[in-house]
Amino acid sequence: MEEFEEAIQFLNVSYELGSLSILNNISGTIFKGKITTLVGPSGAGKTTLLKLCNGLISPTAGKLHINEKSILSFEPTFLRKQVGIVLQNAPIIRGSVFDNLNLPLVLMKKSLSVEDALNYLKIVGLDEDILSRQASDLSGGQKQKLAIARTLINKSEILLLDEITSSLDPVSSKEIEQLILKLNKKYSVTIVWITHNIHQAKEIGDFVWFMKDGQLIESGDKTILNFTNNENIQRFIRGEL
Numbered sequence: 001m002e003e004f005e006e007a008i009q010f011l012n013v014s015y016e017l018g019s020l021s022i023l024n025n026i027s028g029t030i031f032k033g034k035i036t037t038l039v040g041p042s043g044a045g046k047t048t049l050l051k052l053c054n055g056l057i058s059p060t061a062g063k064l065h066i067n068e069k070s071i072l073s074f075e076p077t078f079l080r081k082q083v084g085i086v087l088q089n090a091p092i093i094r095g096s097v098f099d100n101l102n103l104p105l106v107l108m109k110k111s112l113s114v115e116d117a118l119n120y121l122k123i124v125g126l127d128e129d130i131l132s133r134q135a136s137d138l139s140g141g142q143k144q145k146l147a148i149a150r151t152l153i154n155k156s157e158i159l160l161l162d163e164i165t166s167s168l169d170p171v172s173s174k175e176i177e178q179l180i181l182k183l184n185k186k187y188s189v190t191i192v193w194i195t196h197n198i199h200q201a202k203e204i205g206d207f208v209w210f211m212k213d214g215q216l217i218e219s220g221d222k223t224i225l226n227f228t229n230n231e232n233i234q235r236f237i238r239g240e241l
């Protein structure tokens with residue numbers, strides 16, 4: 001296989017909560033500048049895996065490296081900037097679109113210029129004239145774009161996206177897919193995203209990780225979804241898992 005740089009490396013990573021084993025001995029590499037799609041049945045541990053990558057939770061065993069350095073060596077606020085996360089229903093604060101974009105900077109006692117705010121709206125494909133609108137009035141797709149824009153303000157090298165299209169209509173969903181591709185190609189953002197939509201997993205991105213019962217069952221080029229001999233993946237694709 002072609003050689004790629006490592007963005008995230010899992011070395012025998014497990015995550016247990018009390019007596020519950022949620023992730024079990026995960027080893028694998030997420031490559032820099034690539035899009036990796038996490039797929040697998042509900043409860044497989046996909047969200048837990050993403051949360052480990054920006055320090056929201058920590059492995060109970062094994063080692064996790066970001067840019068070839070132990071995740072433990074990162075200062076937590078720096079890590080969260082470097083590795084941004086957008087969840088399914090991104091939290092939108094009360095106030096305008098500008099207030100929402102400005103949030104990461106307010107937390108650092110700084111402020112975003114209107115010019116920069118408009119630029120971020122443009123990057124994610126939102127109209128300039130929504131800047132002063134109440135964020136709560138936006139559509140689901142617009143809210144997801146806003147949440148992505150807010151993460152970009154931190155200039156995250158790595159973006160973790162958890163089922164961000166699952167509650168969207170097909171048109172908004174397509175727009176978000178295009179945005180994911182654009183952020184990857186134009187700004188070289190490494191993207192790890194979770195989707196339940198098998199067509200998206202086959203179409204978008206470079207690599208696929210298939211997870212089940214807290215284990216990484218198979219990983220590789222996304223074409224494994226078309227040519228796998230793994231019975232679990234075949235069943236998942238047929239909608240039986």
Ligand SMILES: Nc1ncnc2c1ncn2[C@@H]1O[C@H](COP(=O)(O)OP(=O)(O)OP(=O)(O)O)[C@@H](O)[C@H]1O
Nearest residue numbers: 017020022040041042043044045046047048049194
């Ligand atoms: N804080 C928690 N307390 C108890 N159980 C948890 C907790 N977090 C996760 N789990 C359990 O761990 C397992 C994996 O959860 P996770 O959300 O990572 O799976 P997932 O693959 O993302 O699922 P889905 O596709 O349904 O979002 C599930 O069985 C879940 O119930």
